[in-house]
Amino acid sequence: MEKNISIPALRRLPSYYNIVCLALDAGDKYISSATIAKQLDIDDTQVRKDIASIGYVGKPKVGFDVNDFKNHLENYLGFNKQRKAVLIGAGNLGIALARYDGFQKYGLNIDALFDNDPLKIGIKILDKEVFSISYLPEYLKQNDISIAILALPGAYAQEVADFIIEAGIKAIWSFAPTSLIVPNDVVIETQDLAASFITFAQLVDQKSNKD
Amino acid sequence: MEKNISIPALRRLPSYYNIVCLALDAGDKYISSATIAKQLDIDDTQVRKDIASIGYVGKPKVGFDVNDFKNHLENYLGFNKQRKAVLIGAGNLGIALARYDGFQKYGLNIDALFDNDPLKIGIKILDKEVFSISYLPEYLKQNDISIAILALPGAYAQEVADFIIEAGIKAIWSFAPTSLIVPNDVVIETQDLAASFITFAQLVDQKSNKD
DNA sequence: TAGATTGTTAATCGATTAACAATC
DNA sequence: TAGATTGTTAATCGATTAACAATC
Numbered sequence: 410m411e412k413n414i415s416i417p418a419l420r421r422l423p424s425y426y427n428i429v430c431l432a433l434d435a436g437d438k439y440i441s442s443a444t445i446a447k448q449l450d451i452d453d454t455q456v457r458k459d460i461a462s463i464g465y466v467g468k469p470k471v472g473f474d475v476n477d478f479k480n481h482l483e484n485y486l487g488f489n490k491q492r493k494a495v496l497i498g499a500g501n502l503g504i505a506l507a508r509y510d511g512f513q514k515y516g517l518n519i520d521a522l523f524d525n526d527p528l529k530i531g532i533k534i535l536d537k538e539v540f541s542i543s544y545l546p547e548y549l550k551q552n553d554i555s556i557a558i559l560a561l562p563g564a565y566a567q568e569v570a571d572f573i574i575e576a577g578i579k580a581i582w583s584f585a586p587t588s589l590i591v592p593n594d595v596v597i598e599t600q601d602l603a604a605s606f607i608t609f610a611q612l613v614d615q616k617s618n619k620d
Numbered sequence: 621m622e623k624n625i626s627i628p629a630l631r632r633l634p635s636y637y638n639i640v641c642l643a644l645d646a647g648d649k650y651i652s653s654a655t656i657a658k659q660l661d662i663d664d665t666q667v668r669k670d671i672a673s674i675g676y677v678g679k680p681k682v683g684f685d686v687n688d689f690k691n692h693l694e695n696y697l698g699f700n701k702q703r704k705a706v707l708i709g710a711g712n713l714g715i716a717l718a719r720y721d722g723f724q725k726y727g728l729n730i731d732a733l734f735d736n737d738p739l740k741i742g743i744k745i746l747d748k749e750v751f752s753i754s755y756l757p758e759y760l761k762q763n764d765i766s767i768a769i770l771a772l773p774g775a776y777a778q779e780v781a782d783f784i785i786e787a788g789i790k791a792i793w794s795f796a797p798t799s800l801i802v803p804n805d806v807v808i809e810t811q812d813l814a815a816s817f818i819t820f821a822q823l824v825d826q827k828s829n830k831d
Numbered sequence: 832t833a834g835a836t837t838g839t840t841a842a843t844c845g846a847t848t849a850a851c852a853a854t855c
Numbered sequence: 856t857a858g859a860t861t862g863t864t865a866a867t868c869g870a871t872t873a874a875c876a877a878t879c
Contacts, residue, residue, distance in 0.1 A: 413826050417870070423815035424799050427774070431798075441836065449799055452872055457837065469837040469878040486818055487825060505716035511797060511814055516821070556824070563638070580824045582817065586722060587642075588635050588660055596827050598820035600813070603722055604634035606793065607697055609809035610727070613767070613791045614698060615624050616807050628846070652860065663848055668861065680854040680861040 418459045422486060424449055425459070429479045441472040490516050494556035494582075495548070497569060499524040499532075499539045502584055503560035507534040520552065542569070546576040556580045563587035570597075629670045633697060635660055636670070640690045652683040701727050705767035705793075706759070708780060710735040710743075710750045713795055714771035718745040731763065753780070757787040767791045774798035781808075 414422075428448055432440045442460070446453035460473065465481045467473040483489065496503055499522045507519050522539040524530060529539050540548065548554075557578045561569055566585035573581070580596045583589060586603040625633075639659055643651045653671070657664035671684065676692045678684040694700065707714055710733045718730050733750040735741060740750050751759065759765075768789045772780055777796030784792070791807045794800060797814040 415870075419822055420815070420819050423812065423818045426818075427798050427815075443836080448801060453836095454839095454872060454874095455870090458839085458871090461838065467837055470835055471879075472836065487821060490821075492821060501716040501719040505712040506813075508712045509813075512817060515814060515818055517817055580820075582820050587638050590659060594827075596820075596824045598816065598823065600816050601634065602717075602720075602811070603726060604631070604638075605809065605811050606723060606728055607634045607637075607726055608631050609791075609793050609807075610698060610701075610703060610767075611630055612809065613807045616805075626846075654860080664860095665848060665850095665863095666846085669847090669863090672862065678861055681859050682855075683860065 414459075414462050418462055421449070421451075421455075421459055422463070422482065425456070426479070426482045426486070429475055429482065432475045433479055437475050439468075439472040440475050440478070442467075444472075486515075488515050491518060492516050492556055493552065493554045494519050494558055495521050495523060495545070495554050496537075496558045496560060497523045497542065497545075497573065498560035499526070499529045499534070500560060503558075504534050506558065506560060506584075507537055517556070519558065520554065521548065523548075542572070545573060549576050549578070554578075556582060559583040559585050561585045625670075625673050629673055632660070632662075632666075632670055633674070633693065636667070637690070637693045637697070640686055640693065643686045644690055648686050650679075650683040651686050651689070653678075655683075697726075699726050702729060703727050703767055704763065704765045705730050705769055706732050706734060706756070706765050707748075707769045707771060708734045708753065708756075708784065709771035710737070710740045710745070711771060711773075714769075715745050717769065717771060717795075718748055728767070730769065731765065732759065734759075753783070756784065760787050760789070765789075767793060770794040770796050772796045 425445060428445050429440065442456040443453040446456045460467070463481070463485045465473070465478055494517060496507055496519050503522065507522055512519070519537060521537055522534060523542045523545050524539055525542045530541050532539050557573050557580070559566060559569065559581060563586045566583065566587050567589055570581060570583070570589050570591060574591060574595055579594065581589070581591065583597060583599045584602065585599075586601050588599065589597055591597050636656060639656050640651065653664040653667040657667045671678070674692070674696045676684070676689055705728060707718055707730050714733065718733055723730070730748060732748055733745060734753045734756050735750055736753045741752050743750050768784050768791070770777060770780065770792060774797045777794065777798050778800055781792060781794070781800045781802060785802060785806055790805065792800070792802065792809070794808060794810045795813065796810070797812045799810065800808055802808050
């Protein structure tokens with residue numbers, strides 16, 4: 410078992426990937442750690458350490474081979490690994506996520522939506538049908554789903570999380586504006602847009618206080 | 621000038637707020653640092669330190685006064701401070717964000733949308749009109765807008781960011797899946813959903829490798 | 832070759848956690 | 856009062872940054 414990369418380093422990898430894709434489009438053959446670091450306003454040593462930590466090596470004097478490094482990142486981050494997901498909550502945000510085609514290239518496939526609003530059950534978002542939440546356990550048994558995406562009001566989120574974990578879900582990507590409590594063997598990543606805004610607003614205020 | 625709270629601590633404050641709101645709804649009068657820490661799976665010393673860093677004090681033996689602490693957080697985080705914003709990009713995500721009513725209680729008001737698609741210009745999302753991007757500089761002159769929200773494809777994001785900064789915007793909350801380069805006096809917070817998914821997927825894989 | 836850039840060890844920095852006295 | 860919880864100092868831990876030898 411290889412040792413895991415640190416969380417802060419892992420969160421930087423997608424940025425490296427974005428930059429490397431742009432460099433490739435621009436026709437660059439090599440890119441240096443200093444170039445990457447400058448774009449992200451971080452230290453170049455950190456970039457080299459992160460790259461080393463995922464087992465990629467560059468060429469002294471030249472830099473990192475753009476095409477090679479891009480492939481290495483894709484492989485390390487598992488973009489070719491297909492992951493099936495269900496999306497729970499067919500509200501504004503849920504529908505926007507279901508329609509967004511930018512996730513597919515990272516291996517995420519949203520197969521179906523679930524909601525408890527009778528008006529929504531049966532409609533289709535692109536080619537994805539909206540089912541009743543009560544059908545979810547059955548659906549999970551018949552399909553090889555590894556991820557549940559939660560796009561629900563905070564008030565229902567914990568209840569629904571408990572329900573889908575009971576049904577066998579081990580990975581939850583939650584957009585509900587609340588902290589969820591889950592068993593130890595369930596991975597949860599919370600993407601709380603309201604919390605993100607609050608932090609952002611605070612950074613804005615701090616900045617203007619400094620002047 | 622008071623010293624700024626650390627970024628990690630600041631990012632935890634919204635979670636504290638969520639928990640305190642739930643405690644208030646549940647009718648609790650006091651809440652201990654240990655109770656908060658347990659829900660977030662963090663250390664209780666850290667909770668006390670964070671609370672101390674925003675200048676709130678509890679009562680030894682009892683804990684933190686739920687109602688008081690909630691008010692203190694609201695005040696510290698500036699929820700009563702109204703912030704006007706424009707949203708650029710009236711695609712799926714942009715429209716979902718414009719329709720979402722959960723931001724208002726934190727002081728965020730999205731006043732108008734901007735897009736360059738002639739088919740979208742003129743339509744209304746709730747009561748918010750979609751204008752042409754070319755009208756943005758004029759609009760900013762006539763309205764007291766402090767924030768721009770970017771919900772655009774990565775390919776246009778830098779170009780649009782440059783344009784709105786030129787027009788006077790000093791704070792950008794970006795949902796574009798790319799790292800943007802901005803001048804030092806502009807605050808930018810990137811909410812890259814694709815990057816978030818990549819990180820999440822990686823955490824899922826690490827977990828399953830550990831078993 | 833000389834110079835630029837990587838790879839890596841050591842030093843620093845800051846956040847987290849442990850310990851414990853103060854307090855109601 | 857005794858016990859529980861805060862507030863705070865000290866210790867630990869891990870991430871970031873500095874320094875520099877190795878390399879093409």
